[in-house]
Amino acid sequence: MIEILGYAAFFLTIALSYAVIALGLNVQWGQTGLFNVGVAGFVGIGAYASAILTAPDAADRIGGFALPIPLGWVAAFAAAALASLALGWLTIRLRADYLAIATFGFAVTVQLAALNLEPLTGGPFGLGFIPRPFNGFAGDPLVFGLLNLALVALVLAFVWWVLERLVRSPWGRVLKAVREDEEAARALGKPVTRFRLQAFAIGGGIMGLGGALQAHFIGFIAPENYLPTLTFQVWTMLVVGGAGNNLGAVVGSVVVWGLWSGSSFLIGAAVDPADQARAAALQIVLIGVALCLILVLRPKGLLAEVLTHHRRPAGAQAQDRPATR
Amino acid sequence: MSASAPSPLPVPPGVPALAVEDVGRSFGGVVAVDGVGFTLRAGEILGVIGPNGAGKSTLFGLVAGSLAPDRGTIRIEGVAVEREGAHKRVGRGLARTFQIPKPFPEMSVLDNVVTAATGQSGERVLASLLAPGRVRREEEAAREKAYALVRFLALDHLADRPAKVLSGGQRKLLELARALMAEPRVLLLDEPAAGVNPALLDFIIERIAEINARGIAVLLIEHNMDMIRRLCPSVLVMASGRPLASGTPDAVMSDPRVVEAYLGGSVH
Numbered sequence: 001m002i003e004i005l006g007y008a009a010f011f012l013t014i015a016l017s018y019a020v021i022a023l024g025l026n027v028q029w030g031q032t033g034l035f036n037v038g039v040a041g042f043v044g045i046g047a048y049a050s051a052i053l054t055a056p057d058a059a060d061r062i063g064g065f066a067l068p069i070p071l072g073w074v075a076a077f078a079a080a081a082l083a084s085l086a087l088g089w090l091t092i093r094l095r096a097d098y099l100a101i102a103t104f105g106f107a108v109t110v111q112l113a114a115l116n117l118e119p120l121t122g123g124p125f126g127l128g129f130i131p132r133p134f135n136g137f138a139g140d141p142l143v144f145g146l147l148n149l150a151l152v153a154l155v156l157a158f159v160w161w162v163l164e165r166l167v168r169s170p171w172g173r174v175l176k177a178v179r180e181d182e183e184a185a186r187a188l189g190k191p192v193t194r195f196r197l198q199a200f201a202i203g204g205g206i207m208g209l210g211g212a213l214q215a216h217f218i219g220f221i222a223p224e225n226y227l228p229t230l231t232f233q234v235w236t237m238l239v240v241g242g243a244g245n246n247l248g249a250v251v252g253s254v255v256v257w258g259l260w261s262g263s264s265f266l267i268g269a270a271v272d273p274a275d276q277a278r279a280a281a282l283q284i285v286l287i288g289v290a291l292c293l294i295l296v297l298r299p300k301g302l303l304a305e306v307l308t309h310h311r312r313p314a315g316a317q318a319q320d321r322p323a324t325r
Numbered sequence: 326m327s328a329s330a331p332s333p334l335p336v337p338p339g340v341p342a343l344a345v346e347d348v349g350r351s352f353g354g355v356v357a358v359d360g361v362g363f364t365l366r367a368g369e370i371l372g373v374i375g376p377n378g379a380g381k382s383t384l385f386g387l388v389a390g391s392l393a394p395d396r397g398t399i400r401i402e403g404v405a406v407e408r409e410g411a412h413k414r415v416g417r418g419l420a421r422t423f424q425i426p427k428p429f430p431e432m433s434v435l436d437n438v439v440t441a442a443t444g445q446s447g448e449r450v451l452a453s454l455l456a457p458g459r460v461r462r463e464e465e466a467a468r469e470k471a472y473a474l475v476r477f478l479a480l481d482h483l484a485d486r487p488a489k490v491l492s493g494g495q496r497k498l499l500e501l502a503r504a505l506m507a508e509p510r511v512l513l514l515d516e517p518a519a520g521v522n523p524a525l526l527d528f529i530i531e532r533i534a535e536i537n538a539r540g541i542a543v544l545l546i547e548h549n550m551d552m553i554r555r556l557c558p559s560v561l562v563m564a565s566g567r568p569l570a571s572g573t574p575d576a577v578m579s580d581p582r583v584v585e586a587y588l589g590g591s592v593h
Contacts, residue, residue, distance in 0.1 A: 165454060170439075170447035170464060177429050177440045184427035187389065188441040189415025189507055190448075198450060 002142050009145030011261055012254070016152045017213040019253035022237045023159055023246060024206030030244035030305065031172060032199040033179035035096040038087075039207055039234045041107030044114060044226035045083050046076035046208020047215040048121055051130045054216070058129075062120045069131055073155075073212050080208020081201045088200040092193060107231065114223040126222030130215050152213055156250070159206055163246055166202075175199055229284065233260065236291045242301025251302055259290055340403040342367045342542035343419070343511045348387050348397030348407070357383040359566045362397070367510065370533075370543040372557030372574065374550070376587050380566035381546045382424065385515050388544065389421040390414040401511060416443065420509035424516045424546075426496035428488035435484040437499055438471035439464075441506035467506075474502045478532060494525040501532065511542045518549035530555050550574065562586070 021043055028034040036042075050072030052063035067075075091102040114121045121127060132138070134147040166172050177185040178192050186192045215221045233256065241252020263283045271279040294301060343365040350358045358380045365371050375381050386392035388399060390411035399407040401417045409417075420441075429437050445467060446452040447460035475481050478498040483491065491499060497517055504512060514533065518526050530552055537543045537556070547553050553560060554574045562570040562577050564586040570577045577583050 162454065165457075166450065169453035169460060170442070170445045170467075171450055171453050173432075173436060173440055174448055176432060180429040180431060181427045183391065184423070184429065185440075186411045187391070187415070187421050187423070187427075188503060189412045189443055190440075191412050202450070 006142045006145050009142070009149045011257070013145065013149045013152050013217055014214070015254045015257040016149070016156050016250075017210055017217065018234065018237060018257055019210075019250040020152075020156050020159055020213060021207050021210035021234050022241070022249040022253045023156075023163055024203040024208075024210060025234055025238050026203075026243065026246060026249045027163065027166075027175075027199050027206065028203035030238060030249070031167060031175045031179065032196060032203075033096070034092075034196060034200055034203070035100045036103045036200070036203070037100045037228075037231055037235070038103030038105070038107030038110075040226040040228060040230040041103070041110035042080045042084060042204040042207035043211035043214075043230060043234075044107075044110050044223075046080040046205075046211035047221050047225070048114060048127070049079035049208065050076040050212035051127045051215050051221055052120065054131050055127060055129050056131075060119070061122065066131075069133055069216055072216070073209055076208045076212035077205040080211070081205030083208075084204025085197065085201040088197045088204075092196045092200060104228070104231075107226070107228065111223050111226050114226065121223070124223065126220055128220045130219050130221065132216055132219045148217055152217065155209070155213060159209070160246060160250070163206075167246065171195075171198075232284070233257075233287065236287050238301075239291060240294045240301055242303040242305060244305030245301070245303045248301050248303035248305075255302070256287065256290065259286060341365060341400070342369075342402060343388070343544065344398075344400040344403075345384075345388060346398045346400075348384070348394045348399060350383055350387055350392060350395050356566050358387060358394075360397075361561075361563065361566075361568050363561055363571075365511065365542045365544060367542050368537065368540045369559075370537045370545060370557050372553040372560040373544065373546045373563060374548070374553060374560055374577075375563035375569070378565075379563040379586075381563055382515070383566070384563065385421075385513060385544075385546055389419070389513055415507055415509075418508075418510035419513065420504035420507045420511070421513040422497070422500035422504050422515055422517060424519060426493070426500045428491065428496055428499050430489035431487055433485050434480055434488055434491070434499060435468070435471055435475060437488050438474055438502045438506050439467050441503040442467040442471070443507050471502075471506055474505050477505075478502045479528065494521040494529075497521055497525075497529065498532075501529070505536065509541060511544070512536065514543060514545045514547075516547055516549075517545070518547055518552045526552065550578070 021039065025036065025039055028036050053065050053067045053075050054069055054072035055064050056066050057064040087106050091099055094102060115124055133151050134144055137144040137147060174185065174190050174195050177190065178195050182192050237252040237256045238249050240256055241250065242248025260283060263286045267276060267279045267282060341364045346362045347360050348358060349360060361384055363371060373381050373384065383392060387394045390409060394407050397407065398405055401414065401419055404417060406414050406417060429440065445463055446456060447464060453460055472484065475484050478501055480495060480498055480502065483495065488499060517529055521529060533543065533556055545557060557574060559571065560574050560577050561568060562583050569586060570580045570583050
């Protein structure tokens with residue numbers, strides 16, 4: 001029983017860290033319509049930034065400042081947001097398909113940089129000894145797992161609170177307007193490029209924070225963690241959950257991570273160890289099938305976006321229900 | 326006039342609300358607009374007519390800021406804006422509608438109109454997070470104003486419905502409500518009668534007249550001569566990108582050059 005609880009805590013901690021990343025993508029795609037397929041790059045920047053700043057000093061490496069973990073998280077957000085801002089400044093005016101190509105190229109560049117900047121990133125050997133929150137409880141896996149789960153859930157709740165506030169603000173409404181008709185938004189006096197850039201930077205920063213959460217929970221990162229598969233996973237989480245809906249992003253993350261972990265467990269149990277590496281490709285097939293099913297059966301995802309927050313003024317006749325996307 | 330109709334800010338005396346001088350724009354080798362100019366003062370309404378391909382829509386885009394002119398000047402209340410983008414011109418008191426309406430289809434009618442509010446501190450990220458009280462007060466005021474405009478344009482029964490359910494004519498009204506939400510002193514209307522049934526057309530004409538009577542300068546591009554005759558004391562006729570004639574609607578329509586242009590003759 002304790003083992004099951006311990007695994008549940010581990011599973012949920014990872015799932016909720018993905019939920020943070022999916023919330024970042026939701027700001028970009030769900031709210032603003034920015035087609036970022038370089039998610040892995042921003043997650044990686046956040047993970048490495050926090051790891052480099054918080055890991056202990058090492059003789060053969062630049063970095064290792066042993067700063068407190070919360071400072072690492074703030075730096076992860078800032079580094080990924082700045083990277084998003086720089087990339088966005090260059091590319092945000094591009095049409096959706098070209099923006100996708102640019103962001104994909106950016107993510108590949110980040111991954112290759114992590115692979116080759118060995119004095120800073122550890123290169124292919126990765127970065128270890130990343131401090132883990134509540135490491136003093138590591139001897140008791142259940143307590144350690146539950147404490148980390150609570151911490152990640154707290155960070156997720158904070159990000160959620162901020163984003164819900166923004167989504168329901170006039171700022172969030174303008175993002176939706178930009179998503180639905182850029183030219184009309186501009187004709188209403190909205191500086192479209194500025195709004196797109198802000199959404200891109202905030203979303204990228206949140207992805208970086210999610211990357212840092214994962215890095216500190218696992219305690220080790222390597223370039224192979226930030227391959228395009230990660231981008232694919234996060235996109236699937238958002239689409240399955242419901243693009244434009246923050247709760248959908250969280251639900252989608254748990255569901256898809258459940259499918260991913262469950263299929264991994266099944267492959268481990270059912271496939272001969274010699275063939276398991278090849279069989280792991282079935283995980284991607286499974287996630288692809290789940291994505292297709294959702295797109296066909298529930299194109300708006302498990303939870304559709306709630307679009308109308310601004311109702312009639314008090315005194316005017318109330319309407320039955322909010323419109324959904 | 327309804328209490329919900331907009332009131333423009335005062336315009337400095339003597340300064341035209343909109344002054345367009347010798348503007349030109351080409352696309353590759355095709356001259357779309359060539360040497361067009363006019364002046365529009367507060368409370369005036371000018372109709373722009375011409376056959377298809379006359380350059381009216383390009384002229385509209387140049388004034389609205391969706392296109393940059395190759396030459397000429399465009400001044401809003403004396404300030405040169407020809408190098409400014411569309412969104413900055415809104416801040417200078419100019420608003421527009423689209424020939425083919427561009428509602429935000431998934432947003433409610435009321436949200437469509439509220440979105441056009443200007444000067445909302447809640448459109449800044451930090452203010453949204455750190456000054457919720459001020460944002461809420463401004464939002465309430467904007468919502469009241471938007472609802473008044475929605476009522477002014479007879480869309481109040483649809484205020485909470487997504488804009489995608491509106492008919493073509495209702496979308497024209499929504500465009501007008503959004504434009505008015507920005508409190509313009511110059512209003513550009515791009516074929517507000519296109520695709521509108523006769524009963525609704527009367528209502529739109531009545532509303533535009535009311536808006537104009539409050540001192541808002543109106544530039545009206547329109548094919549519907551009934552609307553032009555009822556609203557516009559003066560008309561500019563364009564053909565092949567150039568100004569062809571100007572005067573009262575009846576005078577220009579009896580001008581042989583205008584008749585020839587409308588019948589398909591080449592006019593230069």
